[in-house]
Amino acid sequence: MPAITHHIPDPMIAAYASGSLPHAYSMVVASHLSYCRDCQAALGAHQAVGGALLETSACAALTQDAKPKLMAQLDAPAAPEPVYDAAGIYPGPVMQSLKGRPLRWKTLGMGVKQDILFEDAAGSARLLYIPAGQAVPDHSHNGLELTLVLQGSFSDETGRFGVGDVEIGDEDLDHTPVADPGDPCICLAATDAPLRFKALMPRLLQPLFRI
Amino acid sequence: MSKDKTYSELTVWLLAVRDHRDRAAFGDMFDFLAPRLKGFIIRCGARPALAEEIVQDVMLTIWRKAAMFDPHKAQASAWIYQIARNRHIDIIRKESRPVPDELGEDPGAEPDASQILALEQEALHLKQAIQQLHPDQKEMIEKAYIGDLTHQEISTQTGLPLGTVKSRIRLGLGRLRKELKGLR
Numbered sequence A: 001m002p003a004i005t006h007h008i009p010d011p012m013i014a015a016y017a018s019g020s021l022p023h024a025y026s027m028v029v030a031s032h033l034s035y036c037r038d039c040q041a042a043l044g045a046h047q048a049v050g051g052a053l054l055e056t057s058a059c060a061a062l063t064q065d066a067k068p069k070l071m072a073q074l075d076a077p078a079a080p081e082p083v084y085d086a087a088g089i090y091p092g093p094v095m096q097s098l099k100g101r102p103l104r105w106k107t108l109g110m111g112v113k114q115d116i117l118f119e120d121a122a123g124s125a126r127l128l129y130i131p132a133g134q135a136v137p138d139h140s141h142n143g144l145e146l147t148l149v150l151q152g153s154f155s156d157e158t159g160r161f162g163v164g165d166v167e168i169g170d171e172d173l174d175h176t177p178v179a180d181p182g183d184p185c186i187c188l189a190a191t192d193a194p195l196r197f198k199a200l201m202p203r204l205l206q207p208l209f210r211i
Numbered sequence B: 001m002s003k004d005k006t007y008s009e010l011t012v013w014l015l016a017v018r019d020h021r022d023r024a025a026f027g028d029m030f031d032f033l034a035p036r037l038k039g040f041i042i043r044c045g046a047r048p049a050l051a052e053e054i055v056q057d058v059m060l061t062i063w064r065k066a067a068m069f070d071p072h073k074a075q076a077s078a079w080i081y082q083i084a085r086n087r088h089i090d091i092i093r094k095e096s097r098p099v100p101d102e103l104g105e106d107p108g109a110e111p112d113a114s115q116i117l118a119l120e121q122e123a124l125h126l127k128q129a130i131q132q133l134h135p136d137q138k139e140m141i142e143k144a145y146i147g148d149l150t151h152q153e154i155s156t157q158t159g160l161p162l163g164t165v166k167s168r169i170r171l172g173l174g175r176l177r178k179e180l181k182g183l184r
C-alpha cells in the first residue's frame, strides 16, 4: 500500500456515493479509493448517512403484484456479469472501463502517449504515459481536472505526486507537471472538457498555427 | 448475546438471506424496504413506474449479491443505499458505475463482533439524529444524498441562495458527524 498524501476532497466523495458526480470523475474517485483506506472510510461514513436517510424515508406504496412477481424471480438464473479485476498497475475501475480490450496508446509526441477510456458530454477520462523528465502536455484548463498517478510520479509547483495520489486542478491552478526520474509516469486523468493537447493537431497544420 | 436483540431487523434479515437463502426473511425485508426505496427513488426524480422497476431490480440485486454483505465493513442500510444508487444510475445511463477494489483487512484490526456492534450503534444514532433534524436541514441533506442534485441544482430548485444551501448541508452534516464522533 503506497503512502498517499493527496486525497479526494470530502464533498466529492459524497457526490460519488450519491451518484451526482459525472462518470469520468467517478472513474478517478473509484480508482483512488482502490488505493486509499482513509477515503474508503470517508465513503463508508457517507454511505451510512445515505442508509439512515433511506431507512427513515417516506414510503410510496407498490403495486399489488410487485411482491409476488419479485418472489417468483428469485430462482431465475442471473445473466452472467463480466468481472474485470485490477491487473498490474491498473486498478479495477480502469479495467472495468477497458471492458477486456487491450490498451491502445496513441502517440502525442516527445514520447508522451494517451489512451482515451471514456468520453461523454460531461467529461472525459484517459490514461497518460509520460517518460521521465517529460512535461505532461500543455492543455487548456476549462474546469475541474483530476489526475491520479498509477505508476512512477510527477512533480509540479504544488508538490510531488506518487502512486495513488490525486491532483485536483482548476482554472486557478497554473502548473507544469513533469514526470520524475525513474519509471515512466502513468496517470488516469479526468476533465470536464475534452483535453485539447497541442500535439493532437495534425502535424501538417502545425506550422500554420505556429505551434 | 442474542443476535436479535443487538442487531437491527434489517441486518438480521440480510444475514438470514446471506447465510440461509431465507425466503421468509427476504419477504419481510421486502415489506419494510420496498415502500421506503420507492419513496426514496421517486424523490431522486424517477416516475413511479420507473421507481418501481428500480425497486424490483434493487431487491433482486440484494438477493443475488447478499454473499458480498459483510457487517464488519458496512451497515445493512449503508450497503443497500449504495446498491440502490448504483442500480438507479446504471439503469438510467446504461453504463456501469466505476466500483473501487476491495482493500483487504486493515493489518492492525482483527475483524470481531465489536466492530459489527459499533456499526449497528452508529446506524441507530444516525437515524435518531436525522429524525431530530429541523425539516429544512433534513430536506437539504436528503437532496444531497438521494439525487443527481449538485449544490448548485439544489439552489436553483429551491430558490435558496447557494451559500444558504451549502451552510445548511454543512450544519446538518456537522450535527450528524458529532453523533458519529461520540461513537468512535
Ligand SMILES: [Zn+2]
Pocket (backbone or CB within 6 Å): A004, A006, A007, A008, A032, A036, A037, A038, A039, A040
Ligand atoms: Zn484518499
